[in-house]
Amino acid sequence: MADTTVPTGHGHDEDSSRRDFLLTSTVVVGGAGVIAAALPFIDYMNPSADVLALASLEFDLSGVEEGQSITVMWRKKPVFIRRRTSTEIKEAEEVPLSQLKDPQPDSERVEKPEWLVMVGICTHLGCIPKGQAPGDPKGEYGGWFCPCHGSHYDTSGRIRKGPAPRNLEVPPYEFTGDTTILIG
Template identity: 60%
Template sequence: MSEPLPPSSCACNRRDFLTTTTAGLGAAGLAAAAVPLIGSMNPAADTQAVGTVDVDLSKIAVGGALTVTWRGRPVFIRHRTEEEIARARADDAVSLRDQQTDSARVQRPEWLVVIGICTHLGCIPLGQKAGEPRGEFGGWFCPCHGSQYDTSGRARKGPAPRNLDVPPYHFLDDGTIRLG
């Protein structure tokens, strides 16, 4: 006949087993609850769909402009003339408050793409439509406080602290860009 094990050794093994099992089940439950919580933080499918906008550039004549809405903000697209490109490149050497060269702001010299919101107080500058004032530098003019931008969207005069922002975009082909 064998001797029974002491009560302390059986209780200790059983306690270790229950502790380990409880901790494992708790970790699994925490992971199961975290997955949908983290998933709910991702943007909805309809929000992601408006996160990119394809723009047909073939409709914009040289010297013309188009305004599109991307993520609730106006985006100015200008098909620049040779004179506008030359003027923007000539102004690269000028001392600016937000120093950027024209080539750093465009992917192709003939196309300028900027967010059409004044960097001073968030107004919409004029100069996108024919006949609107463009200011001294031929770009855009914000009538609220007199900020002026050049043909590269750089802040040149007035209280605007920085250049018009360039949104993320890339060319899909010679006649189409994708914003976002």
Template identity: 55%
Template sequence: MASTHTSDEPTRRDFLMLTTGAMGAVGAAAALWPFIDQMNPDASTRALASVEVDVGAIEPGQAITVPWRGKPVFIRNRTPEEIEAAKQVPVAELRDPVARNDNGAADAVASDENRAAPGKENFLILVGVCTHLGCIPLGQQGDFGGWFCPCHGSHYDTSGRIRKGPAPENLLVPVYTFVSDTRLRIG
């Protein structure tokens, strides 16, 4: 016996099919959620995504090292003489002419102005990993008064730019902001 129902009105069967489909989708999502959620980084990793540092106690000429994302970050309060020496270096003489500052344009030139924060030029913030083989350079050493990597002899100046040795690039300037005059957020 063929159905004679030709109305466009929904039937009970339509309602049951729609409800069953919706409940199946909700059930599938509920079953998949633990698998999706476990791919998120854990709380300790999220805590390392950014770090705040009080830089008010760092005297001119001093530097500190803080951990960020498993890497050392050098924070140096440069003296006016160190800043002036870095500004006097012509970009054409640099081995790596790119600023490598995650706060600016990717193709910015490696002038001292493009490697420090405007208004806070005395503070230089660098990821402390040699760009040659990933060693950790020693601060306030080397031929240019910046950093020296004793593993292979790379010398960086007071702006973190490679000047001598096998390292191919300048030290990276990570993303950072000054949240106050004396507080710095990295990341």
């Protein structure tokens, strides 16, 4: 199993990184079994890294509490999964599209309002924004902040201020259970 820890930004907090690692490790182990069942055509004589990079992955989110974020790896990219609070959902839903640089309603970015799932790579130059760990700066709009050049994302992961041109990407995914998600 590859190391699934990912940096949550520059100079991240050790305690929160360890917590993220534990959560991430747990869910990724669950996903590995799904790969074997779902992709029988992959050449298993030459497995692991290539399979993991291409496959859809399933994650169990039952241990993620409201207001908590985890980072999982999918196709070698960090994916941020946040269980949003009711306040965050309300803020995301009430923003007029006219105020958005990359206009997109929150409803088009989530399957379930409670769960925000997006690729954690800044659309400016590809840094990993801060905001996953509890003590991280979340920017002026309460979501994520990319300190490289100062891009602020809101609670829907939409770009609100700074040089990034687009919202954080939402990967293809579906819920396969109340708290089980298949990404890819």
